[in-house]
Amino acid sequence: MDLLLPSPPTPLQELHDQLFEKAAVRLFVKRDDLIHPEVSGNKWRKLKYVLQDVLACKKDTVLTFGGAYSNHLYALAAAGKELGLKTIGVVRGEKPAQESATLQFCRQKGMRLHFVSREEYRLRDSAEYLSALESRFGSPYIIPEGGTTTLALPGVAELVAEVEVQLPTSPVYYGVAAGTGGTTAGLLSAGANVVAFSALKGGDFLKADIMDLTRETAKTGTLDLQTGYHFGGYAKYNAELLDFIVDFKTRFGIQLEQLYTGKMFYGLFDMIGKGHFPEGSTIVAVHTGGLQGLLRN
Template sequence: MGTTEPDTGGLAVVLPSPLVELRDLRLDEHEVRVYLKRDDLIHPEVSGNKWRKLKYNLAAAKEQGHSRLLTFGGAYSNHVRAMAAAGYYFGFETVGVIRGEEHLPLNESLVYAVDRGMTLTYLDRTTYRRKTEPDVLAALVDDFGPCCVVPEGGSNGPGVRGCAELPGEIEIDFDVVCCATGSGGTVAGIAAGLTGNQRALGFAVLKGGQFLDAEVRRLQGEGFGVETANWALVHDFHFGGYAKHKPELGSFIADFDTRHGITLDWVYEAKMMYGLFDRVASGAFARGSTVVAVLS
């Protein structure tokens, strides 16, 4: 795929995204400083790592003459939402291939995607697990016509190259960048963009997400031709699995909103921030550490 720097399709994109210190006594007790990288403020519809992952994919699709984008995701996928918005603003038709059976009425995420012009189709979970295989892709192209296929989560070579730009925007000295991990692309890109002894830490939001370790390595190879050793994934804070949660996560979200005036997304951000505070409390970060947490 090409690496043409894309235009913004008329989007008022805020880059670099704001970096703000999180003042919290629970952090002060352990002498750990945490900054929030507010990628969620890049754009209200194509925000965070979604813009970073999509921008080079959109440029490549345009360069190759495509008029239709096809992608994959769960029923609550932020990526599907962002792809629908990007198609709307950049003039692409969009198709969202959703994992599982159709459930009516549609949830808020899928209603939004349809409102932005996306055509939805569904694959049973067994077939969805084979979504990258040639026969499944060929059947989708037969149904919807020629298209540029963007993988689940926007995680491919162009996607991770976009995410690799994030560390270069951080103008403070830091030790660790934390992010939520669904498909592996964000942590793969961030790790590739780090320097010196800096490390990336991804908090998996999927139950049984150990396969993501191999996926991060694969994505780094696809995006950069090399793998780095400066990252790790944490698998202890999925709260039951993707788009699932438990009462303690809801309590954490409400408390965080009260303390800091930020409502965390419960599918991704809240799990990452819960895990970050848990690790700070357990002493996993050395005193004097500076951590950047990416909100997307």
């Protein structure tokens, strides 16, 4: 698939379970995990217009940021290879003795990895630090962590337009996992009501970040930010979550991972069971892909 062309609409799959019948809600899964074999889910949508801007600016090198299991680094490395762009990943933390499968994939796709201390990584949004990186690496096009910029919003908003064609009536809520908040902001910019599940411990700060991204959009839906389903923080999980992921695949034939989508669906099921959503609600849960996260085991 050409990364710079519109993607065909991804499937919308309804899940059937006694839990939903009892709560009198309908739950659909937007299968964005099927959008591209390597640049999956929300990363494809967030990078679409950013990559067009890279080429319009006639840049041949892209630099971005992420951790050892970053879906964003993985996706950008694959996209860069496909588009003939050089890629540089500034990686949080000192170089490990054994690199994660995600970082190994990035190297295979030609990404240059630059490891920095966690203290230095915190400077990633500093104008002075970004200027120093530009000088060091020959003025690359710099994309923030997670690909979260205002250019990411229209690509994500297209998902809402697809769903409105696929469903006879608009969904009341969208459910989505949140890392940097860019996907949530994109859904909100299309007027969607979003229940976002932070994968980070102490993710309350995301609300201000998300609202800042949508400040200049024509319309904004409502945000319900859930911060209690992080299972200990980013890249943290337990046996209960892993059992849920296995059971989910057995029952519905859909693979999740433990960094983002597993936590989101676990939280969504828990909220449905507790009667959080009014009877008659239609919910669309966005499968944001990132299944390479399973490789970390």
